[in-house]
Amino acid sequence: xxxxxxxxxxxxxxxxxxxxxxxxxxxxxxxxxxxxxxxxxxxxxxxxxxxxxxxxxxxxxxxxxxxxxxxxxxxxxxxxxxxxxxxxxxxxxxxxxxxxxxxxxxxxxxxxxxxxxxxxxxxxxxxxxxxxxxxxxxxxxxxxxxxxxxxxxxxxxxxxxxxxxxxxxxxxxxxxxxxxxxxxxxxxxxxxxxxxxxxxxxxxxxxxxxxxxxxxxxxxxxxxxxxxxxxxxxxxxxxxxxxxxxxxxxxxxxxxxxxxxxxxxxxxxxxxxxxxxxxxxxxxxxxxxxxxxxxxxxxxxxxxxxxxxxxxxxxxxxxxxxxxxxxxxxxxxxxxxxxxxxxxxxxxxxxxxxxxxxxxxxxxxxxxxxxxxxxxxxxxxxxxxxxxxxxxxxxxxxxxxxxxxxxxxxxxxxxxxxxxxxxxxxxxxxxxxxxxxxxxxxxxxxxxxxxxxxxxxxxxxxxxxxxxxxxxxxxxxxxxxxxxxxxxxxxxxxxxxxxxxxxxxxxxxxxxxxxxxxxxxxxxxxxxxxxx
Amino acid sequence: xxxxxxxxxxxxxxxxxxxxxxxxxxxxxxxxxxxxxxxxxxxxxxxxxxxxxxxxxxxxxxxxxxxxxxxxxxxxxxxxxxxxxxxxxxxxxxxxxxxxxxxxxxxxxxxxxxxxxxxxxxxxxxxxxxxxxxxxxxxxxxxxxxxxxxxxxxxxxxxxxxxxxxxxxxxxxxxxxxxxxxxxxxxxxxxxxxxxxxxxxxxxxxxxxxxxxxxxxxxxxxxxx
Numbered sequence: 001x002x003x004x005x006x007x008x009x010x011x012x013x014x015x016x017x018x019x020x021x022x023x024x025x026x027x028x029x030x031x032x033x034x035x036x037x038x039x040x041x042x043x044x045x046x047x048x049x050x051x052x053x054x055x056x057x058x059x060x061x062x063x064x065x066x067x068x069x070x071x072x073x074x075x076x077x078x079x080x081x082x083x084x085x086x087x088x089x090x091x092x093x094x095x096x097x098x099x100x101x102x103x104x105x106x107x108x109x110x111x112x113x114x115x116x117x118x119x120x121x122x123x124x125x126x127x128x129x130x131x132x133x134x135x136x137x138x139x140x141x142x143x144x145x146x147x148x149x150x151x152x153x154x155x156x157x158x159x160x161x162x163x164x165x166x167x168x169x170x171x172x173x174x175x176x177x178x179x180x181x182x183x184x185x186x187x188x189x190x191x192x193x194x195x196x197x198x199x200x201x202x203x204x205x206x207x208x209x210x211x212x213x214x215x216x217x218x219x220x221x222x223x224x225x226x227x228x229x230x231x232x233x234x235x236x237x238x239x240x241x242x243x244x245x246x247x248x249x250x251x252x253x254x255x256x257x258x259x260x261x262x263x264x265x266x267x268x269x270x271x272x273x274x275x276x277x278x279x280x281x282x283x284x285x286x287x288x289x290x291x292x293x294x295x296x297x298x299x300x301x302x303x304x305x306x307x308x309x310x311x312x313x314x315x316x317x318x319x320x321x322x323x324x325x326x327x328x329x330x331x332x333x334x335x336x337x338x339x340x341x342x343x344x345x346x347x348x349x350x351x352x353x354x355x356x357x358x359x360x361x362x363x364x365x366x367x368x369x370x371x372x373x374x375x376x377x378x379x380x381x382x383x384x385x386x387x388x389x390x391x392x393x394x395x396x397x398x399x400x401x402x403x404x405x406x407x408x409x410x411x412x413x414x415x416x417x418x419x420x421x422x423x424x425x426x427x428x429x430x431x432x433x434x435x436x437x438x439x440x441x442x443x444x445x446x447x448x449x450x451x452x453x454x455x456x457x458x459x460x461x462x463x464x465x466x467x468x469x470x471x472x473x474x475x476x477x478x479x480x481x482x483x484x485x486x487x488x489x490x491x492x493x494x495x496x497x498x499x500x501x502x503x504x505x506x507x508x509x510x511x512x513x514x515x516x517x518x519x520x521x522x523x524x525x526x527x528x529x530x531x532x
Numbered sequence: 533x534x535x536x537x538x539x540x541x542x543x544x545x546x547x548x549x550x551x552x553x554x555x556x557x558x559x560x561x562x563x564x565x566x567x568x569x570x571x572x573x574x575x576x577x578x579x580x581x582x583x584x585x586x587x588x589x590x591x592x593x594x595x596x597x598x599x600x601x602x603x604x605x606x607x608x609x610x611x612x613x614x615x616x617x618x619x620x621x622x623x624x625x626x627x628x629x630x631x632x633x634x635x636x637x638x639x640x641x642x643x644x645x646x647x648x649x650x651x652x653x654x655x656x657x658x659x660x661x662x663x664x665x666x667x668x669x670x671x672x673x674x675x676x677x678x679x680x681x682x683x684x685x686x687x688x689x690x691x692x693x694x695x696x697x698x699x700x701x702x703x704x705x706x707x708x709x710x711x712x713x714x715x716x717x718x719x720x721x722x723x724x725x726x727x728x729x730x731x732x733x734x735x736x737x738x739x740x741x742x743x744x745x746x747x748x749x750x751x752x753x754x755x756x757x
Contacts, residue, residue: 118718120714120718120721120722121718121721124721124722124725127725127728127729128725128728130729131728131729131731131732134732134736135732135735135736138736138739141739143743143754144754144755146736146739146740146743147752147754147755148755149736149739150689150736150740150749150752151752151755153732153733153736154683154692154693154696157696157729157733158680158683158696158699161676161679161696161699161700161703162676164700164703164707164722165676165703165706168703168706168707168710168711169710171710171711171714172659172664172710172711175711175713180713181713181715183714183715183718184714184718199657199658199659200657200659203657226755227755230755231755
């Protein structure tokens with residue numbers, strides 16, 4: 001097991017360094033190889049992780065809970081690496097090498113976080129994800145990207161300052177029982193739970209929810225999220241939304257375990273319920289009226305993080321299993337949705353949904369796949385998200401939290417309508433006939449201008465949403481167009497294949513999760529309920 | 533009647549109070565260059581406190597930590613920030629000087645209220661003991677709130693970055709008070725992480741300046757959360 005853990009920690013980092021030194025095409029290939037290798041390595045960890053999890057080299061440990069989050073991150077790392085090969089076509093070699101350097105380090109930090117046996121190293125790994133991903137958000141070098149990355153790094157770093165304070169209080173609590181030289185190892189803290197002083201643990205948990213919650217995107221500390229997700233390059237948006245938010249939620253779960261062991265489940269569950277309901281409420285309302293397709297999906301991420309928090313607050317075994325399944329299904333579904341949205345932004349040269357029409361015809365593969373991904377994201381069967389949300393609601397009803405379960409169902413339904421309304425208009429609505437000549441000219445002007453004069457022309461014309469999507473897609477736009485009208489066709493097969501894989505995973509998770517995975521989830525849910 | 537505090541407790545309380553005063557100084561200063569100086573002084577206080585604790589509790593690791601912390605926060609970070617700001621005369625033209633969202637007096641008054649709130653919140657936790665100067669911990673709580681205020685009331689990227697760095701100083705104060713015996717490896721990792729954050733903040737500040745010829749955040753209004 002140690003060899004596998006070390007390989008997971010070494011491979012992406014080595015590939016990151018190599019990516020910066022080799023041509024972009026080679027960087028793309030080795031990044032895909034790294035993603036696939038990491039996913040395979042994490043799969044190899046699963047059988048061992050369902051048993052007792054020893055600590056290696058003082059600071060490394062992979063138990064069932066870690067493995068659930070590792071699976072989500074590794075799958076998305078592999079899928080998005082394939083997608084990025086298509087997305088980056090037409091970019092300069094320098095840009096692509098910088099992208100792959102940051103992309104691999106980002107993936108490495110997210111894979112490292114769940115493997116840390118100590119709350120201190122967990123904090124460090126998550127801080128590394130922040131600084132690296134802030135640079136990736138800024139990599140587009142547009143006004144919007146610069147603004148979003150500054151807000152992100154400032155707000156997330158401030159949040160992580162609070163998370164560090166939480167870690168310090170956890171150390172203080174642990175030191176009272178385990179001795180002054182304890183290294184904040186998670187398992188000893190949980191084992192000593194009932195003997196830990198209550199006040200520092202309570203404060204540590206609150207600060208952790210607030211601090212790491214900033215990275216998770218829990219309301220009211222979510223404000224960086226829609227900006228960063230919408231302004232980042234699409235492969236980064238997919239990783240941010242599908243993997244980073246979950247990794248940060250993992251940190252909250254570790255504090256939840258300690259708090260649960262010390263304080264009982266009432267206080268931590270109540271805290272998560274408040275943040276979860278607030279997040280779900282705001283997000284389900286905000287999906288209405290969004291004009292930027294990536295902001296729409298970003299608010300959907302806030303919604304799903306709220307669902308996770310509410311699911312944990314129910315505390316029932318089936319709800320906790322649903323939460324962990326939701327982590328995996330959301331990674332696949334949100335990754336898919338962002339990758340699909342990325343194809344649309346490439347095709348239309350804008351992120352504004354009002355300029356996207358007739359997607360099913362113009363994108364014969366990506367159109368239907370995006371529709372299916374959004375339906376999967378909205379918990380329609382047979383998606384894994386349907387199964388996970390069903391389990392969460394069942395857990396809520398089973399544990400007697402009828403009101404919260406009802407609120408969850410209502411708000412998820414509202415969010416579904418918001419998502420469905422926006423995306424179906426993009427996919428199904430034809431360009432209005434009466435307005436076709438003038439409006440088509442206005443809409444179609446985006447890629448023409450970009451093709452003619454680069455992203456600078458589009459930046460002013462489209463304000464919030466136009467430029468970033470357009471910058472690197474000039475070549476693809478030119479390929480997708482014929483004489484001023486968009487011709488049906490896909491920008492790149494590389495951008496379709498990972499979405500197909502994601503849908504296959506979603507159906508698998510929804511219809512019949514593999515036995516090993518079910519065991520893993522059951523074991524991880526038991527850990528959240530206090531099992532070692 | 534409470535016994536008189538020992539050398540360690542007394543020193544910790546005095547240093548914490550001085551750090552809070554320096555934090556208010558940063559809030560009040562119009563020029564970022566002066567804020568950087570105050571930040572360096574505040575960071576030096578942290579190193580002094582680490583040395584005091586190391587001597588009092590016989591923790592040799594803390595000497596190394598004090599040296600590392602001083603090298604990074606007293607010298608390296610201020611140096612990087614000064615280089616980003618350029619000569620003093622340029623600061624005015626970069627939209628940095630006096631970039632308050634509130635008037636300085638209102639900002640200080642609001643921060644006093646926040647500091648009092650933080651002080652009494654942390655004070656009411658009842659976390660105290662022979663090795664834990666409760667007053668210093670309460671002051672660390674007050675500093676956290678004032679650091680947030682600094683990030684909020686100033687509309688330039690340099691001051692906001694300094695606000696974040698001083699937040700980190702507040703957390704360091706709490707760490708020294710509560711967790712002085714945390715293994716050196718982890719403490720060093722925390723510092724390394726801060727270094728990484730400083731580099732990224734510096735890169736983003738430079739990127740912002742190269743785009744807008746200003747360090748002001750007044751024009752960062754296109755994205756609305």
